[in-house]
Amino acid sequence: MDFQALADNLGFDLEEFKELVELFVDTGTADLNSVFSAIEEKDADKATKAVHSLKGASGNLGFMEVHQIAKKMEIDARNNRLEEISEPAKLIREKLKAISDQLNG
Known part of the structure; x- marks a missing residue:
């Protein structure tokens, strides 16, 4: 994952972006x-509500894979198909861990 390119796309310097990513990982985990x-x-x-928050934050920061997964999860949750969102939520958890590992690595 190219944090510098994501930061540049959003008009942040790298350190500012990393702070936002750290906050995203924390709030995304919550x-x-x-x-x-x-x-x-x-x-x-x-x-x-929780998935909507995750979808918005991931999209705003350019984490489009997480955003797309959360988008589908939100549709399923809105339609009361909670059994459909457990596995994608686990996948997002893995992706947040990978983002965090890269951030702190």
Whole structure:
């Protein structure tokens, strides 16, 4: 992942962008925790809100793979298909870890 190119596309210097990415990973992890909790509680509204937040943040920062996964998850959550969002949520968790590892590596 080319953080410099993403930063340039958004008009940030690299250090500013890395700070935003760190915040994204933290809030994205919290959003995913809410998603898993919502699945357990069978709360489609809670899942939809958490996934919407993750979708928006990932799109704004240029993490389009995460954005696309979250976009589909949001549709499933809105349609109360919570059983459909568990596996994609696990995939996003892996992607957030990879982003974090690269950021701190």
